Amino acid sequence: MSMTMTQKILAEHAGLPQVHPGQLVMADVDLVLGNDITSPVAIKEFAKFNLDKVFDKSKVALVPDHFTPNKDIKAAQQCKCMRQFAHDFDIEHYFEVGQMGIEHALLPEQGLVNAGDLIIGADSHTCTYGALGAFSTGVGSTDMAAAMATGKLWFKIPQAIRFNLTGTFTRWVSGKDLVLHIIGMIGVDGALYKSIEFCGTGVASTTMDDRFTVCNMAIEAGAKNGIFPVDAVALEYVASHCKRLPKVYEADSDAEYERTVDIDLGAIRPTVAFPHLPENAKTIDEVGNVPIDQVVIGSCTNGRISDLRVAAQLLKGRKVAKGVRTIIFPATQQIYLQAMEEGLLRIFVEAGAVVSTPTCGPCLGGHMGILAEGERAVATTNRNFVGRMGHVQSEVYLASPAVAAASALTGRIANPEEIGVN
Numbered sequence: 001m002s003m004t005m006t007q008k009i010l011a012e013h014a015g016l017p018q019v020h021p022g023q024l025v026m027a028d029v030d031l032v033l034g035n036d037i038t039s040p041v042a043i044k045e046f047a048k049f050n051l052d053k054v055f056d057k058s059k060v061a062l063v064p065d066h067f068t069p070n071k072d073i074k075a076a077q078q079c080k081c082m083r084q085f086a087h088d089f090d091i092e093h094y095f096e097v098g099q100m101g102i103e104h105a106l107l108p109e110q111g112l113v114n115a116g117d118l119i120i121g122a123d124s125h126t127c128t129y130g131a132l133g134a135f136s137t138g139v140g141s142t143d144m145a146a147a148m149a150t151g152k153l154w155f156k157i158p159q160a161i162r163f164n165l166t167g168t169f170t171r172w173v174s175g176k177d178l179v180l181h182i183i184g185m186i187g188v189d190g191a192l193y194k195s196i197e198f199c200g201t202g203v204a205s206t207t208m209d210d211r212f213t214v215c216n217m218a219i220e221a222g223a224k225n226g227i228f229p230v231d232a233v234a235l236e237y238v239a240s241h242c243k244r245l246p247k248v249y250e251a252d253s254d255a256e257y258e259r260t261v262d263i264d265l266g267a268i269r270p271t272v273a274f275p276h277l278p279e280n281a282k283t284i285d286e287v288g289n290v291p292i293d294q295v296v297i298g299s300c301t302n303g304r305i306s307d308l309r310v311a312a313q314l315l316k317g318r319k320v321a322k323g324v325r326t327i328i329f330p331a332t333q334q335i336y337l338q339a340m341e342e343g344l345l346r347i348f349v350e351a352g353a354v355v356s357t358p359t360c361g362p363c364l365g366g367h368m369g370i371l372a373e374g375e376r377a378v379a380t381t382n383r384n385f386v387g388r389m390g391h392v393q394s395e396v397y398l399a400s401p402a403v404a405a406a407s408a409l410t411g412r413i414a415n416p417e418e419i420g421v422n
Contacts, residue, residue, distance in 0.1 A: 002252035004160045005227050006195040009135040009249050013118045014155075021159040021256075029059070031112060032147045033121030035103055035360075036064035040081040042122055045145035054089050055151035061093040061112055062086050063103040066360040071367040101332025101358045104128040104216060104300035108241060109332055115230045115238055116247025120147055125300055125382060127218045131211035132238060133230035133248065138219065158224045160195040161186075162257040165202030167266035172416040174310075175210030176302055176380065176400035178263070179217040180271040184281025185261070192222035194258065197251065199229060202265045208237045209306045216301045217382050220278040272378075272413060273398035276386045284403065284415045294377040295320070295408040296389075297401050298329025298356070299363045302380035305335050305342075307401040312344040313421045314405040315351040321411030326353035327362060327369045353408070365389045371396075378407045 001018045003011065011018055014025035034042055039062055046054075054060050062082050067075035086094035093112060095101070104125050107113050115133035119126065122144040129136035139153070147153045163182065183190075196218050198211075206214075211228045218226030228234065230248045238246045269283040297303075297311050308330060320326045328348050330336035336358065339345050345355050362369030363381040371377055371390030376397065379389065384396035397413060406414040 002254045002256065004195060004197055004251045004255045004257070005133070005229070005249050006135050006160060006197065006225060007157055009116060009118060010155055010157055019157045021157050023157045025155055025157065026152050027118060027155055028152055029120050029147050030117040031059050031061060031119045032144060033061045033063070033103060033107065033119065033123065033126060034144050035066050035123055036068060036075070036078045036082055037066050038122030038141045038144065039085070040078050041141035042144040042148065043081055043085045045142050046148055049149050051149055054091070054148045057090050058092045059151070060091050060148055061107060062091055063095045063100060063106060064097070065100055065102050065358065066364065067366050068100060068359060069097050069357065071361070099333065101334070102300045102303060102360055105303060105331035105335070108132065108212070109334060111242040114242045114244050114246050115234060116249055120144070120153060124219045125216050127223065127225045128212055128216040128300060130215040130218065130225050130227035131208060132234050133228060133246070135225055135227065137225045156193070158193055158195045159258050160197050161191055162260045163196065163198050164260055164262045165198060165200040165265055166262070167202050167264045168205040169265050169268065172270055172402040173268050174400050174402065175206060175213035177268050177271040178210070178265065179214045180273050180278065180281045180398060181268050182263070183217065183221045183273070183278045184271070186221055188220060188277055188279045189222040191218070193224050196221065196223045196226040198227070199251070203229060204231060204233065205265065207306065208233060209304045212304065213301055217278065220382060270400060270403050270415060272403060273384055275384055275395040275397065278382070278384060278398060287413050290397065290413040291376065291411060292324060292378050292397070292407055292413060293375040294325045294327070294369065294371065295404050296327050296329070296362050296369055296377060296379040296381060297404050298331060299360065299381040300331060301382045302401050303329050303331030303335065303358070305338050307380065308335070308339050308344050310401045311405040312347045314402065314409065314416060314419050315353065316347045316421070318351055318409055320352040320408045324408055324411050326351070326408040327356060328353050329356045329362070330358055332358055362389060378404045378413060380404050
């Protein structure tokens with residue numbers, strides 16, 4: 001029986017020669033991830049097993065990134081719970097403040113993700129790692145506890161939708177515009193419990209950061225996972241970050257897909273998702289006059305060094321518009337340091353922006369950028385649900401770093417083409 005990339009990875013990890021959509025399998029996991037919101041729940045469930053060790057202390061990663069540095073007493077208690085568990089069970093990959101980054105940028109950077117891996121995380125955006133040809137997906141805290149105990153988990157084999165990419169992006173267009181375009185096409189439930197698989201000649205023209213962004217938001221279309229083929233771009237990234245050899249899976253030429261969607265990357269325009277769903281996508285040409293109060297550039301979706309470079313290109317030598325709070329979050333300490341060495345942080349500060357330590361805070365309305373009633377924000381984050389970044393009567397517009405930076409300068413949602421570079 002022919003299989004897709006995702007199906008092959010799941011079959012291999014389940015010890016089966018083949019699998020089919022809808023089949024339930026018990027599969028071995030290569031990495032279990034938790035953060036400071038989800039891990040404490042999992043840790044309490046794990047305690048019920050009365051075990052003195054996790055299944056493999058090198059295959060559990062704990063990243064306190066959502067409310068750290070601790071925003072209040074409850075956040076401190078959550079992190080203390082994680083810290084104690086990591087100590088008691090000798091967890092090798094615990095990232096304390098100072099080493100911590102936003103989890104889905106941090107794990108690939110630290111070489112914990114490899115092509116062909118099966119990775120679960122108690123965070124919905126764990127699907128990010130499909131950019132490297134891994135099967136990765138979000139699970140609940142109870143599943144995280146079970147996986148930490150056994151190294152295994154149940155999975156239902158997903159059907160797949162194939163996106164055939166051709167062409168190349170035009171200037172100021174990136175993976176964020178592509179994924180918003182896709183979600184606008186198929187809707188937030190258009191790939192419900194399905195695998196989104198990418199192929200085509202256009203894949204080679206996308207960067208790793210483009211792919212991380214696209215796979216990160218696969219869940220916003222309801223997908224179980226998103227996955228890119230393992231080409232020279234992916235292999236170069238893996239070779240420079242991961243000590244393990246990659247395992248490359250390729251879809252069979254006659255693999256069955258629910259449907260195939262053709263996308264010309266050259267036809268994609270800068271795209272903005274209007275409130276209150278990522279599917280409310282409009283091209284920059286359709287936006288109109290939308291004044292804003294805040295801009296957030298960062299998150300696990302768009303806080304990588306390439307994102308910061310794009311923002312700096314537009315902000316250099318300019319000032320953010322009066323009344324617009326502009327907050328920039330490098331996704332990891334390493335990215336922060338690189339941005340500092342390249343002079344990007346100086347550009348941001350001189351433009352009137354504030355630069356924060358790595359944190360998920362503003363993305364989920366946790367801290368470091370909460371919106372008040374009636375305020376609007378342009379954000380490079382991944383969700384714009386009602387109340388996502390603060391008051392239920394605030395609004396979040398999702399966009400790329402280029403659109404976000406241009407908007408910071410104009411005080412309204414703006415096309416980066418009208419700004420240009422100095």
